[in-house]
Amino acid sequence: MIASYGFNATLTAAPGKGADLLALLLSGLDEGSPGASEHCVVYLVSRSASDPDVVHVTEGWTSEEDHHRIFAGEAAQAIVARIGGLLAKEAEYTDYVPVRGRAAF
Template identity: 75%
Template structure:
């Protein structure tokens, strides 16, 4: 599948909560979670090298509609309900139109 919609998000956790934030973000890849959806073709979680309480997520989806539909589901809402209390402010989002690239882990 091809990503036609994407974004990056920067999330800053409350001091000392970065490890928990990253663990929760990575649960988005478990079976039944948003990142495991066939419509999610890119889901990359990383952390700031200079601030362990800052995490970055890059997502690529088959369409914006697919993203919104999946994130309206129970699994996504459950993860977000755990993440929200860790964040003292709203995440910063940047939209993307994926054109190509490479990922290897």
């Protein structure tokens, strides 16, 4: 599948909560979670090299509509509900239209 919609998010956890935030975001790859959807073609969670409380998420989706539909579901909303309590400030998002790339994990 090809991604036609995506975004990067930078999330800053409350001091000392970076590992909890990272674990929660990685749970998005579990069966039944958003990152495991066939419509999610990229779900990359990274930690800042200089600040363990800063986490970056890159997502690529088959379409913006698929992303919104999946994130309206119960599994995604459960993750989203827990994220807020871990953050020191509001997440920063940058949306994009993927052009070409490669991912091998």
